[in-house]
Amino acid sequence: MGYVLLKLIHVGTVYITFGLFLARGIWMLLDSPRLQDRWVKIVPHLNDTLLLTAAIGMLITGGLNPLVHPWLLVKITGLLLYIWLGTMALKRGKTKAQRSLYFVAALAVIGYIIAVAVTKQVIPGLI
Numbered sequence: 001m002g003y004v005l006l007k008l009i010h011v012g013t014v015y016i017t018f019g020l021f022l023a024r025g026i027w028m029l030l031d032s033p034r035l036q037d038r039w040v041k042i043v044p045h046l047n048d049t050l051l052l053t054a055a056i057g058m059l060i061t062g063g064l065n066p067l068v069h070p071w072l073l074v075k076i077t078g079l080l081l082y083i084w085l086g087t088m089a090l091k092r093g094k095t096k097a098q099r100s101l102y103f104v105a106a107l108a109v110i111g112y113i114i115a116v117a118v119t120k121q122v123i124p125g126l127i
């Protein structure tokens, strides 16, 4: 599969992951039972698997080594941080106040990852 198609899949699934995370965070804040719906427990994981698979595909077809391009290393670290913050926000945070803070932090990390992706800078806006 070509790089351009992989990038299209990657960016498309980024929109979906953002939308689904935002919706789940709002349901968490509202104590909505929809957070427990079966599809809500499955679809985000399928989408995130596709997002990551396309990312790895781009690294391979594009011959991109994260050790050579620090912005890629930052994206990988950012993704791990987002997964941890997201789990704390939607599941593991003990009180709603804690989960809300984790939710806001996770949104900030997604924003940072997107800014890094678009600018290809570890500190977006520096140049």
Ligand code: HEM
Pocket (backbone or CB within 6 Å): 007, 010, 011, 014, 017, 052, 055, 056, 058, 059, 064, 072, 075, 076, 079, 110, 113, 114, 117, 118
């Ligand atoms: C292991 C994690 C990831 C890797 C290795 C990775 C890698 C890449 C690569 C190689 C590109 C293409 C750059 C180009 O050719 O212009 C890209 C684009 C992009 N990535 Fe990721 N990505 C990862 C995770 C994420 C995550 C978690 C998000 C957002 C939540 C994200 C958002 C984006 C966006 C928005 C673009 C398009 C940037 C543009 O406008 O050109 N990526 N990513």
